[in-house]
Every structure is written in C-alpha cells, then in structure tokens.
Amino acid sequence: MSLMDPKEVTHLPIAVSAPSTHRVFIHDLLVTMLIGVYEHEKLAEQPVRLNIVLEVENHDGPINDDYRNVICYETIAKAVEKLVKEEHINLVETLAEKITDICFKNRRIVSVTVKVEKLQALQNAGSVGVEITRTRD
Template identity: 75%
Template sequence: MSTSEPHKITSLPLAETDATTHEVFINDLLVNMLIGVYEHEKLKEQPVRLNIVLTVRDHIGPINDDYHNVVCYETIAKAIKKLVKEEHINLVETLAEKVADICLKNQRTVRVRVKVEKLQALADAGSVGVVITRNRR
C-alpha cells in the first residue's frame, strides 16, 4: 500500500483493559481464639491480630452512597469472628487460608493479602505469624 492511500489503513483493535480496582482493608482486627498445636493452646483462647487487604473491582456505575454497592468490610469482619468461635485451628497458615476464602467469596475481590499474628506465642517476640496472598482463579 502506498502512503497516498491512507483511507485504506485500518487500526488494530485495542487490547481490553483490566477493570479498575481499589483496596478495602481491615487493620488490626483482634480476636480471641483457640489456635495452636500445643495442649495449653487447645484449652485457653489467645489473642490473634489480623490485617487484611482486598483488591476489589470497582462498582460499575455510581455507588450512590449505598453500602450494597461496595465490598463491605463489616460483613468480612463478622464472618471472621464467626469462624474463630466455631472451631479450634492448629496453624496460623490454616487460619490465613480460611480468611482468604471468606474474602474471595465476594466475586468482586480479585486478590487478598492476609496477615495473621499470634501475639503471645513467644515471650521474646511481639508477634509471630504468616502473610499470604491469594488471587481469584
């Protein structure tokens, strides 16, 4: 094609861009729960701190100042509190996975980062724990 025929040039389609996202977070959620592999940890609750960051697809259309149009952090916090009261969990890794599963139940959540800290596990440490990141598959 010659440069004298610009009307015959067609553009290639643009790649579809990812939906825009934002982050929803819960910092320093404190729960008392039965967690750990040792006998004394199975008999007495201990404090656990959770920090959670969700990457969430933006709502399509206006939010209209309506919490039904957002991923509600209170709903997530209530589900976590219910979980930790229902069962003994041996490992912080297991708790982190269960919390990630709760967060990923919302179809708008595309990624979640969960940090779980046992606050009294070691006398010489402020906390011990795990951080995981999970993506929607």
C-alpha cells in the same frame, strides 16, 4: 542508514485492560481464639491480630452513597469473628486460608492479603505469624 522492511516487523499483541480496582482493608482486628498445635493452646484462647487487604473491582455504576454498592468490611469482619469462635485451628496458615475463602465469596474481590499474628506465642517477640496473598484464578 538502512531502512527496515515492514514485512519483517513483528507486531506486539494488544494488551487486555485490567479491571479498575480499589482496596478495602481491615487493620488490626483483634480476636481471641483457640489456635496452635500445643496442648496448652488447645485449652486456652489467645489473642490474634488480623490484617486483611482486599483488591476489589470497582462498582459498574455510581456508588450513590449506598453500602450495597461496595464491599462491606463489617460483613467480612463478622464472618471472620464467627469463624474463630467455631473451631480450634492448628496453624496460622490454615486460618489465613480460611479467611481468604470467606473473602472470595464476593465475586468482585480480585485478590486478598491476610496477615495473622499470634501475640503471645514467643516470649521475646511482639508477634509471630504468616502473611499470604491469593489472587482469584
């Protein structure tokens, strides 16, 4: 058996530890809105189901049972509800990106997954849509 010369050993880089995180979610948020590229979709609101999952850096100190020390899902939900009432959006992809932008306004949010489902777009389908995941640079 031969022994390896210590000069030939390559040391691996030390891993940088990732921040400690937790998930905050909003499941099955139902909104009605103008969405779609067809003329009938520009004239009548339709139901859309939204699911949002946030990967959030943990608070530096104790939470102390204080909502100011956590990501407030109600604040995000209200901002999304305001967005869908403000304008017609053609694509579910555009809506998902706009929701991601709302979420990333909070610096503690590391990544966002948004699922947008149009519930009445196809007659023989329960829903159609898109799911995206974005990570902060």
